[in-house]
Amino acid sequence: MAIELKMLVWSIALGLVQIALAATFATLQRGLKWNAGPRDGIAPPLKPLAGRLDRASRNFLETFVFFATAVLAVLLMQKADAQTALGAQVYFGARLAYLPLYAAGVPYLRTLVWAVSIAGLLMVLAGLF
Secondary structure, three states: HHHHHHHHHHHHHHHHHHHHHHHHHHHHHHHHHHHHOOOOOOOOOOOOOHHHHHHHHHHHHHHHHHHHHHHHHHHOOOOHHHHHHHHHHHHHHHHHHHHHHOOOOOOHHHHHOOOHHHHHHHHHHOOOO
């Protein structure tokens, strides 16, 4: 299996973990009745950790669609090379590091790690040109 595809699979797993963590902490705060209900009313704001996990999950989803598309396009067009493999690894590694940094509320370094993930995504995308 190509490195890019392995990193895509691991990124899917990471995204599912992030969704599960965000949902779990929101449910712990708001209660099972809220989670299982229709959520028609305005939900109370999430406390810091639950809010950070929710925002980190949404942030992951904002970039993941571009990463997945780039990886699949590179593989479909048979343009995979050392740069695209490294880019996929950089993206995944940075996204993995991003979650605990965001959860802990670490400023600046979290943003730097996000930028590294974008650089990895751009390395994969550059393989198409």
